[in-house]
Amino acid sequence: MHQHEQHQPTVEDRTRALESLLAERGLISSTAIDEFLHWVESDIGPLLGARVVAHAWTDPDFKARLLHDASEAVAELGIDYPGHRLVVVESTPVVHQVVCCTLCSCYPWRLLGLPPTWYKSAAYRSRVVIDPRGVLAEFDLHLPDEIEVRVWDSTSECRYMVLPERPAGTEHLNEDELAALVTRDALVGVARVLAPTVVE
Amino acid sequence: MPEQSIDEVALEALEGALGEALAPPRRNGELVFDAPWQSRAFAMATLLQQQGHVRWNEFAARMSAGEDVDFYHRWLAALTDLLSADGVLSATEIEVRAADLAAEDNHGHTH
Numbered sequence: 001m002h003q004h005e006q007h008q009p010t011v012e013d014r015t016r017a018l019e020s021l022l023a024e025r026g027l028i029s030s031t032a033i034d035e036f037l038h039w040v041e042s043d044i045g046p047l048l049g050a051r052v053v054a055h056a057w058t059d060p061d062f063k064a065r066l067l068h069d070a071s072e073a074v075a076e077l078g079i080d081y082p083g084h085r086l087v088v089v090e091s092t093p094v095v096h097q098v099v100c101c102t103l104c105s106c107y108p109w110r111l112l113g114l115p116p117t118w119y120k121s122a123a124y125r126s127r128v129v130i131d132p133r134g135v136l137a138e139f140d141l142h143l144p145d146e147i148e149v150r151v152w153d154s155t156s157e158c159r160y161m162v163l164p165e166r167p168a169g170t171e172h173l174n175e176d177e178l179a180a181l182v183t184r185d186a187l188v189g190v191a192r193v194l195a196p197t198v199v200e
Numbered sequence: 201m202p203e204q205s206i207d208e209v210a211l212e213a214l215e216g217a218l219g220e221a222l223a224p225p226r227r228n229g230e231l232v233f234d235a236p237w238q239s240r241a242f243a244m245a246t247l248l249q250q251q252g253h254v255r256w257n258e259f260a261a262r263m264s265a266g267e268d269v270d271f272y273h274r275w276l277a278a279l280t281d282l283l284s285a286d287g288v289l290s291a292t293e294i295e296v297r298a299a300d301l302a303a304e305d306n307h308g309h310t311h
Contacts, residue, residue, distance in 0.1 A: 007306055009298035011273055015237040017297035018244060018280065021289050027251065033243045040231060040243075047230075109212070113230055117220045 048079055049111035049161055050182035052088075053193075054175045057166045063090075066163065074111070081110055084156060090163040091189065095148045098136065098189035099160040100128045106154035108161045112184055119188065129153065139190040161187050167195040214246065217256035222263045225271060238272040245279050254282055 009017070022028040052074055056063035066073040070086040086108055089097040101107065102125050107115035118124050128135045132149045136142070143149060152160040164186045170178060173196075185191035215223055224242065225232045233239040248254040262281050266274035283289045 007302050009295065009302040011276060012235070012237045013298040013302045013305075014280075014294060015241050015276060016301050017294045018276070018283075018289070019240060020301075021293060021297055022244065022248075025289070027253070027288070028244060028247045032247055033240055036243045036247060037239050040239075105212075113226075116226070117215075117223055121220075 046112050046182070046184040046187060047179070049108070049184070049187045050179040051077060051175075052079070052111065052161075053163055053182045053187070054178035056088075056163055057178055058175055063163070070161070079110070085158045086111070087152075087158060087160050088163050089150070089152055089160055091165050093165065094146070095150055096136075096143055096189065097150050097152065097160075097162045098128060098132055099152045099154060099162060100125055101154040102126070102129055103153075103155070106156055106159055108154075108159040108187075111161055112187055116184070116188075136190060139185070141191055162189040164189075164193045167193050169195040211246070214249070214256050217260040218263060219260070222260060233272075238275075241272055241276045241279065245275065248279070248283070253286060253288055254279070258282060 019028075019030060019033065023030055052066065055077060056066050062073065062076070065076075066088050067090055070088040071081045073088075074081055074086065089099075091097045100119070105115055105120040105125075107119065109115065124135065129151050132151050133143060136149070154160050164182065166178070167181070170181070173181075177196075181193050181196065183191060183193070186193045218224070231239075231242070233242070245254055245259065249256060249259075259278055259282060262278035263274055266277055268274045268277060280289075280291055280294060284291045
């Protein structure tokens, strides 16, 4: 006897159902969903900040322009930065830069994606300006006393991003490979960029 | 990029409304979806919020009250509840359509 199987709808089926009904009612088209997801996945996020850093590491003239006027410089890479001023601060062997927003949670969202919850926490916002070394130590970043730590307070008009130091042992890497090393935490200044572990 | 339909303000408002406990899963600042349906559910909620059919504070309340352990299962349920409460779509319509889609898949099943 042939048993016709009744498969219970899965959560995927329900999601597809919702999508098809919303499209039929003229509320949200599937194209709008595709475009939104494309934007979320490729046009925003730490990937953009990482690209900027990798390009600055490999092109000294671009780096100079970036440090002089970041909003204009990132436009050269096709990154649109309307609305507020972007400033990039460079970490060096003698100065380590860290970014925060003491008043709320201003963040260079366009380059780094959505701010992490710890960045928005009252603890980070208040403590990083008072005891930056202590806060960095909690992120497992221990800086010797000889290194100066500078904290930059973002506002709604002006957002900061860190240009981290390029790690040693990366001379052979191309821009894409360099960009892959740069984490969101390094762009905020609570981590350093690490060279890839040597394989073979 | 969508014609100004989504922007920084909407996504930050979402995270503000949801708070730390209910923040969408992320890794290194990027949203993490374990399966495409999750990303589509996320997109639908955000686009509907832009249109005013979803209010983030009400969405957050439903997320908070949701019982499913899985974040995006709760997300879909919260979205369905809100749309149903607003009279946009009913939970029944969604179930019926979902059953149709499930049945269609089975007829074409070639695994």
